[in-house]
Amino acid sequence: MTLYQATEDEKGLSIVPARYAGRWVMAGVVVLGVVLLGYGMVTNQRFQxxxxxxxxxxxxxxxxxxxxxxxxxxxxxxxxxxxxxxxxxxxxxxxxxxxxxxxxxxxxxxxxxxxxxxxxxxxxxxxxxxxxxxxxxxxxxxxxxxxxxxxxxxxxxxxxxxxxxxxxxxxxxxxxxxxxxxxxxxxxxxxxxxxxxxxxxxxxxxxxxxxxxxxxxxxxxxxxxxxxxxxxxxxxxxxxxxxxxxxxxxxxxxxxxxxxxxxxxxxxxxxxxxxxxxERGFTPHKAAKPAAAAKAAPVHAAAVALASGPEAELEKVK
Structure with missing residues (x-):
């Protein structure tokens, strides 16, 4: 999950992804270590x-x-x-x-x-x-x-x-x-x-x-x-x-x-x-995406209103 932070510019507030310098530093150290290890293994003739x-x-x-x-x-x-x-x-x-x-x-x-x-x-x-x-x-x-x-x-x-x-x-x-x-x-x-x-x-x-x-x-x-x-x-x-x-x-x-x-x-x-x-039958279903949930909300509300009976409620939903 990506975290966001608010920044203020000329037009007001905007949302940008949060930056974590420490993560990139650690990732760089790991990559450098892997490269050095691989280089040493390839160039060391004693590995034969x-x-x-x-x-x-x-x-x-x-x-x-x-x-x-x-x-x-x-x-x-x-x-x-x-x-x-x-x-x-x-x-x-x-x-x-x-x-x-x-x-x-x-x-x-x-x-x-x-x-x-x-x-x-x-x-x-x-x-x-x-x-x-x-x-x-x-x-x-x-x-x-x-x-x-x-x-x-x-x-x-x-x-x-x-x-x-x-x-x-x-x-x-x-x-x-x-x-x-x-x-x-x-x-x-x-x-x-x-x-x-x-x-x-x-x-x-x-x-x-x-x-x-x-x-x-x-x-x-x-x-x-x-x-x-x-x-x-x-x-x-x-x-x-x-x-x-x-x-x-x-x-x-x-x-x-x-x-x-x-x-x-x-x-x-x-x-x-x-x-x-x-794991089949035990893994919980994934939650619906927000966009899909928003689209389904009016339909669900209409179904509930129709089941309740009064047509006025259905008109409110529309």
Missing amino acids: WDVVGEYLFAAPVMSGLANTLLLTAVSMAIGIVLGIGVAVCRLSPNPILSSAAWAYSWFFRGTPLMVQLLFWFFMAALVPKLVLGVPFGPSFFEISTNTLISPFTAALLGLALNEGAYMGEIVRSGIRAIPVGQTEAAKAMGMSRLQTMRRVILPQAMRVIIPPTGNETIGMLKYTSLVIVIGYSELLTSVSIIYSRTFQTIPLLIVAALWYLAVTAVLSVGQYYVERHF
Whole structure:
């Protein structure tokens, strides 16, 4: 909104836009800083932009990027499903379910993600073999833990279980944002608890759940870089293997950063459209423009006068 101030001239008072010198000074400082930063990045030969261009679409980098996207998508999908289950259990009147869900959330949110990744990767040191059978009886199937838990499996378990704890709190806050009257109305219609949650509560809660879920997805994209500690070949691991051989550390890290920024931009655009979809019906209508309101005023007044009955009132409006 533009503010105006009155000035006096030969013909009287006139309205001109207010001037804010401080805003222009700050804008100039910001623009100057951006220009200097861009100039320094372009002219500094140590950035080795030719090396960045050489490896930006290299096969190992693209393979690592594909693994990063796969790990992000699968971990988020599992995390969202787990989060919904944890949120429903946290809100359950059953004390055992609610306590178990609270303990799950407390444990996985209370320990560092890197520790969880290392724990799953070295699971064989704790449980050498996984056995399927009757408790304290015969076993039907067994497999080595090292064979079952590969670097990808360990990364998936660590990221998905950790994300499930955070998504549980996000979904729970979205559900609690819905008025209690919605649940009571669904019960009055004969819906079960599951039907109420699926048909009434969750569709309305999505408006609250989607924004932080989008942020969690972008965060998950960056958290995948932590799996470098267990040797899974994602984007950062791929570029680290290359610069450990060529000693071109900075340009290879720039390659990874550019791809992270590009994917984040795509995810941000997708989040915007998903949020706009779920905002339908909740966004207030824009106020009518003054000119349109002025044109509509006589018509509205005439309609009111006509509804009141007397023709004299209608003549006054005309």
